Amino acid sequence: MAEAARTVSGGTILEPHILLYLDGVTVSFDGFKALNSLSLVLEEGELRTIIGPNGAGKTTMMDVITGKTRPDAGTVLFKGGIDLLRLDETAIARLGIGRKFQRPTVFDRLTVAENLELAMQGGWSLTRLIAGRLDVEGREQVERTLEIVGLSALRHELAGRLSHGQRQWLEIGMLLVQNPRLILLDEPVAGMSDAETAKTAELILRLKGAHTIVVVEHDMHFVRELGAKVTVLHEGRVLAEGPVEAVQSDPAVIEVYLGRS
Amino acid sequence: MTAAPRSPLRPALMLSLVGCAILLVPILNRLVPEGSALHLEDRFVPLFGKYLAYAVLAVSLDLIWGRAGILSLGHGAFFALGGYAMGMYLMRQIGPRGVYAHPVLPDFMVFLNWQELPWYWYGFDRFWFAMIMVVLVPGTLAFLFGWFAFRSRVSGVYFSIITQALTFALMLAFFRNEMGFGGNNGLTDFKDILGFPITAPDTRLALYLATGLLLLLALVVAIHLRRSPLGRLLVAIRDGEARARFLGHDTLKAKLFVWTLSAVLAGLAGALYVPQVGIINPSEFSPAASIEIAIWVAVGGRDTILGPVVGSLLVNGMKTWLTGAAPELWLFVLGGLFVLVTLVLPDGLVGIGRALARRFKTGSSAAPIEAGPGPMEAARG
Amino acid sequence: MRGNLKLGLARMRLLLFLLALFATLLPRSATADATAAREALAILAGGNLDAMEPAIGTIARSGVPWAEPVLGALLEGRLLVRPSDRAVFLRTPDGVLLEAESGAPTSVDAKSLRPIRINNRLRRTLEGALGALTLGHGDPAVRLTAAEKLFARPDPSALDSLEAALVRETEPRVREAFARARAAILLEHGPPPARAEAALALAASPSPAVLGKLQAARRALPADAAPEIVAALEEAIAKVERRLRLLELAQTLFQGMSLGSVLLLAAIGLAVTFGVMGVINMAHGEMVMLGAYATWAVQQAMRALLPGALDWSLIFAVPAAFILAAAAGWAIERGVISRLYGRPLETLLATFGISLVLQQAVRLGIGATNREVVTPSWMSGLWEPVPGLALTTNRIVIVLFAIAVFLLLVALVRGTRLGLEIRAVTQNRRMAETMGIRTPRVDALTFALGSGIAGIGGVALAQIDNVSPNLGQAYIVDSFIVVVFGGVGNLWGTFLGAMTLGLVNKLLEPVAGAVLGKIIVLLALILFIQRRPQGLFALRGRAAEA
Structure with missing residues (x-):
């Protein structure tokens, strides 16, 4: 890890091209180690897929990054050396870390456009929330995002009426309007049709470069379609890391997957 | 809780509708000649004033329950605190006209052999001070209580x-009795407010109109809140607070x-309620009184502008009528309503109205969006 | 009735005979005493307060059979005089007029009589004299009362008769009481060495009264009293104080446990419906109320049908209360709550409505006034494990009953098929469904179980509280607090939560007063819940989020 972080007096600083740095992160629930000294480094602008069997710690890792779960031990640093463990969920979200959950989490009783506006207003002060409204630039960004995720025609529809795939895209849109530096996508194509999956892969590849994206996924077909660097988690630690093809032929990975199924 | 975020009535129209309804009482009381079947006797004016105060209370509960999904079963406390602050002013106005004719101490303190006014009664002889307290006491209590509760993420039924x-x-x-607020009997026997005799028809009409004005103000606040980004955020909090975070x-x-x-709105409602009913006592704090407010809102329709107003008027009107006509039935009716x-x-009565309006407009049976199980699903486990 | 009267008369005759016998044994001439007593009675009739005091002594010492009734009547203002001839009569407590000396009924006109007045000083004299008189009474209970009176108001003139009675006494309890009374007299009036001895003797049976006497005796000691006497008194005081503090603590702990078990009985059903199922049932208090009314109804029925077995009506009341409340709970679950799953706030409001309806139905159907449930004889009385610590039997029974009900519920949830299904459904509803468990049926049964247990709680509460339509309201807030405090979904947490709250309440009461104590507990709980929303005994990790 020497090339990612340096320890100086008073703390650790990250190399400029490193966006997220996890080292030795351990989380246990009643003796069960959900994460066991996990280490992971993400570069700026990178697209990374994370795979692993159930209980490998994928969701817990996301919880740690977003501040939902506090680890028992370990270091979690963000761009420039910001210690995420000292911040709460709201502060972490304001740093530019956006997360899309497994379960669709758009607000059903707001319209598509309102959902995006709500996402844009994250971080607004109370007075601005009471008295203010979106400026021209903000409205333009809403329009642009609607177009990127392909929901322009449905902007006044209640989110509760969208199809499963549309809801997932809306949620990605809600992440995008916040201009996040890091996007965490938890099983974005679970339950999608093949056409929707293909469209989602296309969407993610379009965002690559402009944003740093972490995709947690089960669907190997989708992972191959993304063609990005893969990290395999197993029992709370990293089992293998590398290009899709290399990981797929790794005997340890095959053992874990085949041994289970 | 229909999904339709927009009310079919425009806010301005809605406000003028409520305003006209409020004006009905003074018109029927003053402009319609006595003897006419439509004439409203003076003694009914404070009754309607009480209803309006309840309507403000209902609107205040709907702000937090209908919009943000936070059900307070203690809103009666804020209402009562506002009422007590006003009651303390009215007690001090009695001056030496009490039964015991003490120049400063209210009757109940003389009765308890108190020698001097407790410090927290100071200042209540001034109207402006009492009014500040009407806002400050419920507001501060709510702020502190809410800060503790929300910070530790107490929510749902626990809250x-x-x-x-x-x-x-x-x-x-x-x-x-030791609290110094009149114990069991509370504060009563008020004489006048701002120098006007409190039971005079003119004073009562003025108090009624002030309550009507407060109701309109509360509605303006509610309407603005709904349309502001904050209003949308509250819906988001209601349906998934973690996601909003x-x-x-x-x-x-x-x-x-x-x-x-x-809470401040509830306190203001309480402050206008007390001079019109002439008494404030601890029963206003009873849990049952607070839970009843929720049913006014639910009957009218949650998260609607008019719902709480309609619901509180309807339920309280029914209460007045039934407790007179068949008192033993009232609790059955109230319980049944719940x-x-x-x-x-x-969706309450307003929900029905909307469904009818939609059907009328489109001519077809546009099915309302299902309320769905919502985020509370999780609370079940 | 007639038989009782005969028996009473026979007893009376025997008593008179014994008294006469006793009188003949006295060293002094009985007839001379009788004459003196008759003269003394005339002095009483004269009404001169100063002259009355020695006259009372004369009568008490005379040994005449009428001494006790006449002095007793004088004390209670029932001794009457006819001003015309100064003849003395007494009125029995039930209003019959008797001639004072002979005790024979008389038809004298009550209007012509006026009571003989006494003052406070005479009252004390009379009480002392009567106390000494009754020390030789045939009934041990009367002797005991006499001894207690003497203990309360030590009369040095009674010391001789007390010591004589102490020698004769065979009943251990009465002997002890006599010894205590003797020590009290010596403590107050004896020579200093005897006082020290008496103080140490009294310290063996500590009570607030003993403490008061010891402290008074310490103050009464002259400044130049021997140091060992002072030391003995102070040691006795310290010993009694220590003991009293301990007893007080034990009493408070018991009261706390007693309140805790009442809270447990009220909350234990809620621990199932709210704690395990997550259903807010505001009508829970009414399930308790139904149980209490079932207890009352069973007792009424038994009074009519089986009056002899009235003491055992609780045996029938427990199942009756369970069935009634469980049936009501089942109906509520099927009719209302099952339609509102996933909407807890709506459930709260709907069940509150049901509670209003149930209360009003009982108010109209049975009546708004309190119904009395008679405490069975085996539940009334006191249990004194150590002297000075008196525990009421019904409270003990309730503590044991609460624990028994609780253990039964735990066994049911842990050890039966229904318990297994309940746990399965609450932990993973979908999984339980796929395994063939009929979840709606389990929901209804669980709710009925919780309601039925609330009904059983009502049986116990009927013994200590008024059975009225509002009974449940008094417990609903407390019940929720117990369950939330103990940790939702945790039966043992509910148990400990109830006991903790009971103890805290009772420990605070002497410091802050009952109402303020309750307010403090409520406010502390509000803060506590905010600090630990999961309750005292929270589950951690993933299970807590389910």
Whole structure:
């Protein structure tokens, strides 16, 4: 890890091209180690897929990054050396870390456009929330995002009426309007049709470069379609890391997957 | 809770509708000649004034419950605190005209052999001071209580239960004579307000109109809140607070603001309620009184502008009528309303009205979007 | 009735005979005493307060059979005089007029009589004299009362008769009481060494009264009293104080446990419906109320049908209360709550409506006034494990009953098929469904179980509280607090939560007063819940989020 972080007096600083740095992160629930000294480094602008069997710690890792779960031990640093463990969920979200959950989490009783506006207003002060409204630039960004995720025609529809795939895209849109530096996508194509999956892969590849994206996924077909660097988690630690093809032929990975199924 | 975020009535139209309805009482009382079948006797004016105060209380509860999904079972406490602040002013106005003719001490203190006014009664002889307290006391209590509760993420039924415990504790406290708020009997026998005799028809009409004005103000606040980004954030908090936090929203501040605002509105309603009914006592703090407010809102329709107003007028009108005509039936009716509204009328009367309006407009049976199980699903496990 | 009267007369005759016998044994001439007593009675009739005091002594010492009734009547203002001839009569407590000396009924006109007045000083004299008189009474209970009176108001003139009685006494309890009374007299009036001895003797049976006497005796000691006497008194005081503090603590702990078990009985059903199922049932208090009314109804029925077995009506009341409340709970679950799953706030409001309806139905159907449930004889009385610590039997029974009900519920949830299904459904509803468990049926049964247990709680509460339509309201807030405090979904947490709250309440009461104590507890709980929303005994990790 020497090339990612340096320890100086008073703390650790990250190399400029490193966006997220996890080292030795351990989380246990009643003796069960959900994460066991996990280490992971993400570069700026990178697209990374994370795979692993159930209980490998994928969701817990996301919880740690977003501040939902506090680890028992370990270091979690963000761009420039910001210690995420000292911040709460709201502060972490304001740093530019956006997360899309497994379960669709758009607000059903707001319209598509309102959902995006709500996402844009994250971080607004109370007075601005009471008295203010979106400026021209903000409205333009809403329009642009609607177009990127392909929901322009449905902007006044209640989110509760969208199809499963549309809801997932809306949620990605809600992440995008916040201009996040890091996007965490938890099983974005679970339950999608093949056409929707293909469209989602296309969407993610379009965002690559402009944003740093972490995709947690089960669907190997989708992972191959993304063609990005893969990290395999197993029992709370990293089992293998590398290009899709290399990981797929790794005997340890095959053992874990085949041994289970 | 229909999904339709827009009311079919435009806000301006709605406000003028309510305004006209409020003006009906003075018109029927003053302009329609006595003897006419439509004439409203003076003695009914404070009754309608009381209804309007209840309507404000209902609007205040709907701000926090309908919009943000936070059910307070202790809103009666804020109402009563506002009422007590006003009551203290009115007590001090009695001056030496009490039964014991003490120049400063209210009757109940003389009766308890108190020698001097407790410090917290100072200043209440001034109207402006009392008015500041009407806002400050419920507001501060709500702020502190809400800050503790929301910060530790107490939500859902837990929050409801501790608000109930709060009002219960306050009730026990106010029942104590040692508290210096008149114990069991509360504060009563008021003589005048701002120099006007409190039972004079003109004063009563003025108090009625002031309450009407407060109701309109509360509605303006409610309407603005709904249309502001904060209003949308509250819906988001109601349906998934954790997600709203992930979007970078400080939900604690948003909830705390609306919660405190709602308590202040309730306190103002209480302050106008007391001079019109002529008494304030600890029964206003009873948990049952607070839970009843929720049913006014539910009958009218949650998260609607007119719903709480319609619901509180209807339920309280029915209460006045039934407790006179068939008192033993009233609790059956009230209890039945609770069950009926939650089981078959989740959107209240306004919901029915909207469904009818929609059908009328489109000519077809546009099915309303299902309320769905919502985020509370999780609370079940 | 007639038989009782005969028996009474026979007893009276025997008593008179014994008294006469006793009188003949006295060293002094009985007839002379009788004459003196008759003269003394005339002095009483004269009404001169100063002259009355020695006259009372004369009568008490005379040994005449009428001494006790006449002095007793004088004390209670029932001794009457006819001003015309100064004849003395007494009125029995039931209003019959008797001639004072002979005790024979008389038809004298009551209007012509006026009571003989006494003052406070005479009252004390009379009480002392009567106390000494009754020390030789045939009934041990009367002797005991006499001894207690003497203990309360030590009369040095009674010391001789007390010591004589102490020698004769065979009943251990009465002997002890006599010894205590003797020590009290010596403590107050004896020579200093005897006082020290008496103080140490009294310290063996500590009570607030003993403490008061010891402290008074310490103050009464002259400044130049021997140091060992002072030391003995102070040691006795310290010993009694220590003991009293301990007893007080034990009493408070018991009261706390007693309140805790009442809270447990009220909350234990809620621990199932709210704690395990997550259903807010505001009508829970009414299930308790129904149980209490079932207890009352069973007792009424037994009074009519089986009056002899009235003491055992609780045996029938427990199942009756369970069935009634469980049936009501089942109906509520099927009719209302099952339609509102996933909407807890709506459930709260709907069940509150049901509670209003149930209360009003009982108010109209049975009546708004309190119904009295008679405490069975085996539940009334006191249990004194150590002297000075008196525990009421019904409270003990309730503590044991609460624990028994609780253990039964735990066994049911842990050890039966229904318990297994309940746990399965609450932990993972979908999984339970796929395994063939009929979840709606389990929901209804669980709710009925919780309601039925609330009904059983009502049986116990009927013994200590008024059975009225509002009974449940008094417990609903407390019940929720117990369950939330103990940790939702945790039966043992509910148990400990109830006991903790009971103890805290009772420990605070002497410091802050009952109402303020309750307010403090409520406020502390509000803060506590905010600090630990999961309750005292929270589950951690993933299970807590389910």
